[in-house]
Amino acid sequence: MVKIKTLEMIKINKLFQGVKANSDINLSIREGEILGLLGENGAGKTTLMNILYGLYRPDSGHIRINGKDIEMNSPVESRRHGIGMVHQHFMLVQNHTVAENIALGYENSAALYPQRKIKETIVEFSRQFNFDIDPTKEVWQLSAGEQQRIEIIKALMNGADLLILDEPTSVLTSHEAQDLFKNLRELKNQGHLVILISHKLEEILDICDRVTVLQKGRIVGEAQTKDVDKNSLARMMIGRDIIFRIEKEPMESTQKVIEVDNVIVQGDKEIDVVRGVSFEIYRNEIFGIAGVSGNGQRELVEAITGLRRVESGKITIDGTDITNESARCIYNCGVGHVPEERIKFGIAPGLYLYDNAILKQHHRKKFSSKFFLAYNKIKQHAQNLLTDFKVLAPSINVQTKNLSGGNIQKLILGREISENPALLVASHPTYGLDVGATEYLRKQLLRRRRDGGAVLLVSEDLEEIFELCDRIAVMFRGEFMGVLKSDAPELKDIGLMMAGSLQL
Ligand SMILES: Nc1ncnc2c1ncn2[C@@H]1O[C@H](COP(=O)(O)OP(=O)(O)OP(=O)(O)O)[C@@H](O)[C@H]1O
Ligand SMILES: [Mg+2]
Structure with a gap:
């Protein structure tokens, strides 16, 4: 294999159903x-990279490596030319081990599956990049960050x-993202080439040498990152300025929507990961849960939305006990949910867009006529979304x-928010959204608040939490380290609370 010194994509065209x-x-x-x-979302970034990786054939155009035209008809071929890709949505087989996943599609594999050798190589590579990877673990047991490292x-x-x-970083904690960047810099120093797609402008500015928009x-813009800043990048991308800070109007909130009382929830490994959490959220209020992911936030949200058992404690919505009710019943009580792993749990990928637009809502009167689904109404609703x-x-x-x-993310958000739920539970709602869509979504959450909704926002993005929330809880190892008002002076200590070194 010849080492890649330069790579060019020339006059690439790709049309999908008229797009x-x-x-x-x-x-x-x-x-x-x-x-x-x-x-922006839908600008064609993934398509272009899928072409480079041999997953799609361009309608016209070619790819050159070290000045020579190369046919890229399949991922096998592109891997042979020295191209590797970590996809937007992970493609690991969930119930196989790490080693088995890596062995799948391993080019240098012997005829028989050389288990020991592969495990050793994994450990060797992991050590080189300071990755902590256990080759014998099954993929479903791993966090998004760990899965990311395995793909790399x-x-x-x-x-x-x-x-x-x-x-790569939309599902990573900021700490994991920093680790990843350290590794990318290391790869760069060793002469590797890296193409990074990201919606986070700071990241692009921080790690990239050049940026193409x-x-x-x-292509509407190209620049050396040293010559641009966040604002000029945003302008290049969407042709207007972005408001990086939105103001929220003060609101009275006295009417309780949800009350969570001393709730204990177990994780997948059957140990308590939510350990006696209590809080309430009122109408016209956004309540944020900040914290490094993996401290029980996900399990707490699943318990509230009926996806996980509550071991003890009580949850009520508008005074009705919903503890351990079914997800559908809780949904019908007015709890909307934007799940963390949206692509996995939020849609049925093979169904048409209009089907997904009413997922979980198909039994509503407004979408049926007698015994049948009213497709004209459903399609109109989808179009409006x-x-x-x-x-x-x-x-x-x-x-x-x-x-x-x-755009899949936006569809799910639209579906959940448009129902005007009494309580909207939103886990990392801006994951994967471009800056324009992020701005729009944040305004939607504030609109929900203004219109009398209660919102539970789980996010690792402190800026997002500070900007939107009226009160903020910091979660660490299954407990709240404190609940702060958004104008409290203690807010500066939030980092310490997230690390578990301060409890109020
Ligand atoms: N297999 C496909 N069939 C039909 N249309 C497609 C297909 N793949 C992509 N598209 C369309 O091509 C356009 C570009 O999509 P692409 O996934 O490349 O965008 P993107 O820049 O990666 O966006 P995002 O930031 O949301 O991931 C979109 O309008 C999308 O709907
Ligand atoms: Mg994409």
């Missing part, structure tokens, strides 16, 4: 360089010179999996 996902795109990168790829190790073990990372399938939530899709008659990652 120009890529138009005449030229892109180049050389060894020791980290290139950022930026653009998998690509590197296949000898990737060029590593493509499609939104896509809009509606075309697309317009209201600015979901970019060719039409409502496509399979949902064909939407770009961010």
Whole structure:
């Protein structure tokens, strides 16, 4: 295999059902360089990288490595040329071990599955990059950050010179993201090439040497990162300024919507991960839970929304006891849920967009006529969602999996918010959204608050929490370290509370 020194994509075009996902795109990168790829949801970033990785064939255009034209007809071929990709949504097989997953598609594999050898190589690579990976664990037991690392190790073990990372940090904690960046810098120093897709402008500025901006399938800007800042990048991307801080109006909130009383919940390993948490949220209030993920937030949310058993304690909505009721019953009591792993739990990817637009709501009167579903009403509703939530899709008659990652997120958010739930539980609602969509979503949450809704916001993004929430709880090892008002002077200590070294 020849080491990649330069790689060029020349005049790449790709059309999907009338949508120009890529138009005449030229892109180049050389060894020791980290290139950022930026653009709104649906701009064509993933498509372009899927072409480079051999998953899609371009309608026209070609790829050159070290000045020579290369056919890239399949991922096997592109891996052979030294290209590795970590996808936007993980593709690991959940009930296989780490080693088995890496062995799948391992190019240098002997005829028989050389278990010991693969495990040793994994450990060796992990050590080199300071990754803590146990090859014998099954994938479902791992956090998103751990899965991310396995995807990277998998690509590197296949000898990737060029590593493509499609939104690698949207599911990582900020600490994990910093670790990842350290590794990327190390790879860069060793002469690797990296292409990084991210919606987080700070990250692009921090780690990339150059940035290319896509809009509606075309390149609309290119710059050395040292010559740009957050504002100029946002302008390049969406053609207008972005408000990075939105103001919230003060609101009286006295009417209780949810009361959580001394709740204990177990995790997957059957130990208590929520250990006696109590709080309440009122109408016209956004209540935030801050904390490093993995401290019980997910299990708490699942218990509230009926996806996990409550071991002891009580949860009421508008005075009705919903403890251990079914998810559907809780939903019908007025609890909307935007789950953390939306693509896995929020949609049925093979169904049409209009089906997903009413998932869980199909039994509502407004969507049925006698014994049948009223497809004209459903389609109208889906169309309205697309317009209201600015979901970019060719039409409502496509399979949902064909939407770009961010647009799937917007569809789910739109579906849950448009129901005007008494309590909206939103876990990391801006994961995967571009800056414009993030701004829009935050305004929607504030609108819900103004219209009398209660919102539970779980996020690791402190900026988001500070901006939106009226009160903030900090969760550590299954307990609240304190609940602060958003203007409390103690807010400065939130970092200490998140690390468990301060309890109020
Ligand atoms: N397999 C497909 N079939 C039909 N349309 C597709 C397919 N893949 C992508 N598209 C369309 O191509 C356009 C570009 O999508 P792409 O996934 O490349 O966007 P993206 O820039 O990665 O966005 P995001 O930030 O949301 O991930 C979108 O309009 C999308 O709906
Ligand atoms: Mg994408």
